[in-house]
Amino acid sequence: xxxxxxxxxxxxxxxxxxxxxxxxxxxxxxxxxxxxxxxxxxxxxxxxxxxxxxxxxxxxxxxxxxxxxxxxxxxxxxxxxxxxxxxxxxxxxxxxxxxxxxxxxxxxxxxxxxxxxxxxxxxxxxxxxxxxxxxxxxxxxxxxxxxxxxxxxxxxxxxxxxxxxxxxxxxxxxxxxxxxxxxx
Amino acid sequence: xxxxxxxxxxxxxxxxxxxxxxxxxxxxxxxxxxxxxxxxxxxxxxxxxxxxxxxxxxxxxxxxxxxxxxxxxxxxxxxxxxxxxxxxxxxxxxxxxxxxxxxxxxxxxxxxxxxxxxxxxxxxxxxxxxxxxxxxxxxxxxxxxxxxxxxxxxxxxxxxxxxxxxxxxxxxxxxxxxxxxxxxxxxxxxxxxxxxxxxxxxxxxxxxxxxxxxxxxxxxxxxxxxxxxxxxxxxxxxxxxxxxxxxxxxxxxxxx
Numbered sequence: 001x002x003x004x005x006x007x008x009x010x011x012x013x014x015x016x017x018x019x020x021x022x023x024x025x026x027x028x029x030x031x032x033x034x035x036x037x038x039x040x041x042x043x044x045x046x047x048x049x050x051x052x053x054x055x056x057x058x059x060x061x062x063x064x065x066x067x068x069x070x071x072x073x074x075x076x077x078x079x080x081x082x083x084x085x086x087x088x089x090x091x092x093x094x095x096x097x098x099x100x101x102x103x104x105x106x107x108x109x110x111x112x113x114x115x116x117x118x119x120x121x122x123x124x125x126x127x128x129x130x131x132x133x134x135x136x137x138x139x140x141x142x143x144x145x146x147x148x149x150x151x152x153x154x155x156x157x158x159x160x161x162x163x164x165x166x167x168x169x170x171x172x173x174x175x176x177x178x179x180x181x182x183x184x
Numbered sequence: 185x186x187x188x189x190x191x192x193x194x195x196x197x198x199x200x201x202x203x204x205x206x207x208x209x210x211x212x213x214x215x216x217x218x219x220x221x222x223x224x225x226x227x228x229x230x231x232x233x234x235x236x237x238x239x240x241x242x243x244x245x246x247x248x249x250x251x252x253x254x255x256x257x258x259x260x261x262x263x264x265x266x267x268x269x270x271x272x273x274x275x276x277x278x279x280x281x282x283x284x285x286x287x288x289x290x291x292x293x294x295x296x297x298x299x300x301x302x303x304x305x306x307x308x309x310x311x312x313x314x315x316x317x318x319x320x321x322x323x324x325x326x327x328x329x330x331x332x333x334x335x336x337x338x339x340x341x342x343x344x345x346x347x348x349x350x351x352x353x354x355x356x357x358x359x360x361x362x363x364x365x366x367x368x369x370x371x372x373x374x375x376x377x378x379x380x381x382x383x384x385x386x387x388x389x390x391x392x393x394x395x396x397x398x399x400x401x402x403x404x405x406x407x408x409x410x411x412x413x414x415x416x417x418x419x420x421x422x423x424x425x426x427x428x429x430x431x432x433x434x435x436x437x438x439x440x
Contacts, residue, residue: 013255018248025243039247046251051307052370064370071367078324090342105222108229113237120239134199135234141201149365149372154342156192159199167230 013053017046020062023137024069030132031073031125037080045072063143070129070147077125085124089150089158104171111170119169127162134159187219194220198227308369313405315366316386316423319375325384326362326377336363340374346418348374348389353437358385378434385424385434392417402428411435 017024024045029038049068056064077084111119120128126148133139133147141155148155190213196202197210214221319325328339337350343365352360361377366388373390392414399412399421409428412421413435422435 014252018252021243021248021251022240025247026241029241035244038241039244039250042243042247043251043254047254050255055370068370105226105229108226108233111230111233111237113239116233116237117239131234135231136240141196141199149343151342151345153192156195156201159195160191163195163227163230167226170230 013050016053016056016061017049017065020065023062024065026136027066027069027129027132028073030120030128030136031070032076033121037076041073041076042069044076045069048072060143060146062137063139063146066133066137066147067149086126087124089126089130089154089161104167107171108167115170115173119166119173122169123162123165127158127165130155130158130162131166187217190217190220194223194227198224308399309403309405309410311368312386312388312399312410312421312423313408315368315375315388316408319364319366319377319386320384325364327364329362331360331362333360336360336376339363340365344372344374346374346391348376348418349416350376351438353378353434356437357381358434358437380424380426380430380434383424383426385422385426385431387438388421388423390419392419402432404428413439415439 021042024042025038028041028045029035032038032041045065045068048071049065052068120131123131129148130144133144139147141152144155145152148158150158190210193202193206193210193213197207202210214224328336330336330339331352331354333350333352337347340348340363348363350360350363354360357380359379361379361384363374363376366373366375368388368390371390373388376387376389378385378387399410399419401412403410408423408425409431410421410423411431412419414420420435420438422431422438424431424434426434
């Protein structure tokens with residue numbers, strides 16, 4: 001009985017995975033940085049997903065698919081861009097310098113699409129990933145943990161560090177005026 | 185930047201991921217801690233900017249067509265059939281009963297399942313061999329390179345939801361070289377790398393799940409020997425170009 005419910009929930013391959021094509025593409029596009037490679041990666045991920053589909057048990061389909069997409073993406077990066085930057089999530093955060101807190105907030109609020117895009121693209125790939133999943137895909141921690149294959153505690157440290165890095169990049173783009181609010 | 189020790193809590197609060205008790209605790213903390221209060225406002229400002237910036241990349245229309253076209257049609261349909269099974273299941277059930285009456289046996293229904301199990305089993309074995317071959321290409325062998333089990337084992341902490349056993353077998357001329365993360369059967373698994381003279385051995389380890397396909401005990405694919413076994417609710421599979429007898433010896437040492 002339970003099995004039947006599961007099967008019914010799982011539906012068929014196309015019904016399960018095609019609705020998440022935009023999410024799959026968005027993740028790959030951010031991590032590999034261009035449309036052409038992103039399309040190749042997503043296509044390969046879908047073929048892998050098809051192979052693994054018999055193991056899909058009707059959980060969150062987007063998380064299940066994105067785990068495969070991220071894995072395919074990392075294989076691609078490993079093969080084609082061995083120097084791609086990946087940094088530890090658990091590195092210590094440094095303490096704050098609050099010499100210009102109001103200025104900092106104003107700058108963040110005023111950041112435009114272009115600046116945000118640049119800043120996000122400049123992050124190490126795993127930080128890009130965690131920010132994309134949380135802020136663009138609006139995923140809960142549990143699903144992010146599932147996609148990235150890490151514990152929820154590491155999701156939290158990763159987000160703390162990733163958000164801090166993103167902010168640093170945003171503020172440093174603005175040159176000297178934001179620098180007071182930064183730390184090294 | 186939040187005050188010491190609170191940066192993770194602050195993320196959780198900001199993302200609505202704390203339970204009620206911790207949420208209230210953190211709100212009390214916020215009243216007394218200007219650093220965290222300021223940090224929270226910064227996070228809000230940045231989120232507004234991020235979400236207002238239209239950063240989501242939409243898949244091009246052509247990609248959908250390309251993917252649907254690239255999916256092997258018959259395989260897609262067989263999956264559809266496998267997954268929309270109630271009718272087939274009833275049919276199998278009815279057949280089984282009919283045959284049971286005629287033959288006094290009720291086992292036929294398993295034949296189809298066995299064939300499917302065999303297909304997944306072969307597929308997983310093939311995946312393992314591909315992973316092994318891929319790992320032999322330059323730069324893919326390990327994420328953590330160390331002959332010390334006490335370096336390799338902790339490296340997996342936080343990267344997997346289980347702790348793979350890491351054993352030093354240098355005394356037996358199987359040298360531990362390192363470990364890495366791999367992806368098999370839809371999940372992250374641990375891979376340990378050992379060396380015997382010029383032969384490399386990959387040992388894949390993952391928790392035994394009710395859903396994971398069974399692997400054959402020993403098998404040879406494309407000239408590589410595979411041996412799989414279970415222990416402490418984990419599945420192991422060793423793969424190498426090492427001859428079958430030596431690989432069995434290696435497995436006996438690991439499985440002690």
